[in-house]
Amino acid sequence: MLRLLTSARDALLRCPGPASRSMSTITVTRAAASLPSNLDLTEFHPVATGELFSGRYEALRNLGRGRHSTVWLVRDIRTQKEAAMKVMVASLTDNKRGPDELGILTTLRDGNPQSAGKHHVCQMLDSFVHDGPNGRHICLVLELLGMSVLDLYRSFSGSLPLILVQRVAKHLLRGLQYVHECGVIHTDIKGDNILMTGAGFAEGQSSVDLDITDLFSATYKLTDFGSANRITRQWAADIQPVALRSPEVLIGAPWDTKTDVWNFGCLIYEFARGAVLFDPSWQNEETGMDYTQTHLSQMAGLLGDFPKSFLAKGEKTKVYFDESGHLLRPGAYGITLGDLLARGGHPADELPPAIDFLSRALAIDPEDRWSAAQLLNHPWMENTVEM
Structure with missing residues (x-):
């Protein structure tokens, strides 16, 4: 244990930050939120500081804005506790064909209370509909969490310490196992959708100093189910962050919970390596290849040929592969995951x-790819640091 913690402390020293920082802390700064372009602001409720929602939630300040919602720090005037409140755009209130974040969060809230994974998923505390000048808005009151793993990752000069990556991976897998058991596919696993409890930003700081104890005692939770699909009701076509998109999504094959596992594997690699695993935009102008062609060629160069039985399931297979299962536009991406x-x-x-561990999560064919439950039993998940 001492050697492992020493290794983590050594990694902290590689991080950029003030020279006066202590030998065992890292200064983590919240990244400035970037607003999506072409937002129809008439869809949003104009929340005012001090505005009261549902007779009990006082809006204190804005925490962020996405394409379909704004997020606010609120105080429950009955309990004096703070929470995060997500105010959805009006068009989602009666939408029966698109996202169903309220329904999915309700399912996750009411799931097995004995599941260890439930504690690694952001929980909904309350929900209601708020009438405003721009329509009726679903409001989701969520537990208030701290900094994101993306903020933490960006505070390091390169990769995260491997023992910290193990801890994040284990907590994320627990959450995913629970989500999948509830019949839900997240579809948008990324660093800013994994938040920490017990460390930083809950009071609104723009930066916070964390020591090793903070990092290894925090609980890491999966958040933001705005893009989630039910296994039995898949409403989305293009899912996942582009660079983390699974092979089955790229070739138009059916996808299920295993697509989350691929997404997870790419992200864990990025934390451990300090760089993305796949870059679909790499040398597009020079090669004349589009994003999907580049992405598929990188997958094949790293992980091997695509099984024919898998390719047979893809609606877009003939766009990218010949009848023998070879890429029509192969790339020169020959390297191993270990390298x-x-x-x-x-x-x-x-x-x-x-x-x-990563090779099990990154099997090209979803049928060969391990589930979250299987990965939790992999030897690499043993002896994770707990403090």
Whole structure:
């Protein structure tokens, strides 16, 4: 344990920050939120500071804005506790064909209370509809969490310490196992959708100093189910962050909970390596290849040929592959997962189990890809640091 914590402390010293920072802390700064372009502001409720919602939630300040909602820090005047409140655009209130974040959060809230994974999913505390000048808006009151793993990752000069990546991975897998057991596919797993409890930003700081105890005692939770689909009701076509998109999505094959696992594997690699696994925009102008062609060629170059039985399920397969299952536009991306991960600066003896773990999560064919439950039982998930 001492060696592991020493390794984590050494990694902290590689982080950029004030010279006066102590030897065992890291200064983490909240990234400025970027607003999506072409927003129809008439869809949003004009929340005012001090406005009271449902007779009990006082709006204190804005926490962020997305394409379909604004998020506010609120105080429950009955309990004096703070929470996060998501105010949805009016068009989603009676939408029966698109996102159903309220329904999905209700399912996750009412699921098995004995599941360890439930504690790794952001919980909804209350919900109601608020009438405003721009229409009726669904409001979701959520537990107030702290900083994101993306903020933490950006505070390091490169990769996260491997033992910290293990902890984040284990907590995220617990959450995913629970979500999947509830019949839900998240479809949008990324660093800013994984938040920490017990460390920073709950009081609204723009930056916070965290020490090793903070990092290894925090609980990491999966948040933002605005893009989630039910296994039995898939409303979305283009899912997942582009660089984290799964093979089945790219070729137009059916997708299920295993597509979350691919997304998870790419993200965990990024935290461990300090760089993205796939870059669909790489040299597009030079090669004349589009994003999907580049993405598929990188997958094949790293992970091997696409199984014919898998390609047979894709509606777009013939656009990218010939009848023999070979890419019509192959790329020169020949390297192994181990070679790439070795560039993360981690001790060589720590890499083999991590490489094997990621290879299970990143199997091209979803039928060969491990589930969240299986990955939780992988040897790399043993002996994660708990403080």
